[in-house]
C-alpha cells in the first residue's frame with residue numbers, strides 16, 4: 001500500500017473560541033503522518049449555508065454538542081476512506097459529497113465533512129513535506145492577502161448592543177503584509193485610547209474587537225476614524241474602513257430595522273443611508289449591505305455603489321457557486337466572502353474562489369466568529385492568490401494564529417512574496 005494511503009480517520013468533539021463544541025478530525029496515513037482539521041462555527045449564519053449538525057439535546061451543552069457529526073465521521077465516512085490516496089483531494093471530497101447525498105450536507109453534517117476535508121489537505125501537505133499553501137496552490141503561490149481586520153465588534157457578536165456587526169480596517173496602503181499587520185496593531189491600540197478618552201468601557205466582542213456602547217451606529221465610524229488618525233495614519237489613504245452590516249439579521253417584513261436608533265427603512269432608504277456613509281467616511285468595502293434574500297435591495301445598492309467600493313456578499317452568496325451565478329446574472333455585488341464551512345469541502349471552496357475570480361469579482365477568504373487554532377485559511381488565501389483575508393481582530397489567539405502564520409509565510413517567501421495593496425481594488429472599481 002502507498003505510504004500516502006489513509007490508514008485511519010478519527011473524529012472527536014473539541015471546543016471553539018466561544019466555548020462551544022466543534023468537530024476535530026485526524027487523518028493518519030500508512031506512513032504514520034497525520035493531518036488534523038479543526039472546524040470553525042458562525043453565529044451570524046446565512047440561511048443558505050450548508051448544515052452544521054448539532055445534537056439539539058438540551059440536557060447536554062445547551063443542545064450544542066456535535067456527537068452525531070463525530071459519529072457520522074467515525075462510523076460512516078471513515079470506513080469508506082481507508083485505503084484511499086490522501087493526495088487526491090478532489091476525489092476524496094467528491095466521495096464525501098456522494099456519501100452525504102443531500103444538496104446542503106444535511107445528512108452527515110457539513111461540520112464533520114469539512115473536518116475530514118481539512119484533515120486530508122493537511123495530511124497531504126505533511127506527506128509531501130511542503131507548506132499547505134504550496135500543496136494547494138503550486139509553485140507560484142506567493143501573493144499574501146490584504147488583511148481586513150475588525151477593530152470594533154457589534155451585532156450578534158456583541159449581544160446585539162448595536163445593529164452593525166463589524167467595523168473593520170483595510171491597510172491597503174501598506175507595502176507588505178507585515179507592515180499591514182503592524183499598522184492595524186497601531187490602530188487597535190490607538191482606538192482603545194480613544195475609547196478611554198471618551199469614557200467608554202473597554203471590553204471585547206466575540207472576535208477580539210472592542211465592545212460597543214454607542215448611541216448610534218455611526219458613532220462607531222467616528223471612533224474608528226479617530227483611532228486611525230490617532231495612530232498617525234491618513235484615513236482612506238493608508239488605511240480604509242470596511243463594514244460588515246450583516247443586514248439579513250435586522251431585515252424583517254421587507255424593512256431594515258435599526259433597533260439602536262428605533263428606525264425602520266425601506267430597502268431604497270437603507271441603500272441611501274449606506275451611500276451617505278460612503279460619502280462621509282473613507283469606506284472601501286461594505287459586506288452584506290442588503291439581506292440574503294433581498295435581491296431587489298441588492299440591485300439598488302449595487303447600482304449606486306458597485307463602481308465606487310467593494311460590495312461583498314456573505315450571507316447572500318454562502319460560498320455557493322449557484323448563488324454567486326445568480327449574483328452575476330443580476331449584476332449585484334463585486335466581492336464574495338469565502339468561508340469553507342458554508343459549503344463543506346476544500347474542493348468546493350477552491351471552486352467557489354476560482355469561479356469568483358473568473359467572474360471578475362474579488363474573493364475574500366474569511367474566518368468565522370467561533371474559531372480554533374487551525375490556520376488553514378491563511379494558506380488557502382495564499383494558495384489561491386485570493387488577495388484578501390478577514391479574521392476578526394488582531395487580539396485573541398484564535399485570531400493571531402492566522403495573522404502570525406501569515407507573518408511566517410511572508411518570511412519564508414522572502415523577496416518572491418507579493419502584497420497586492422491598493423492595486424487589488426482597481427480590478428473592480430472605476431474611481432481608484
Ligand code: PGA
Pocket residue numbers: 041042043044045046244246314366367368369370
Ligand atoms: P459569523 O460572522 O462567523 O458569526 O457568521 C462572520 C461574518 O458575518 O462575516
Ligand code: ZN
Pocket residue numbers: 244246287288314315337
Ligand atoms: Zn459577514
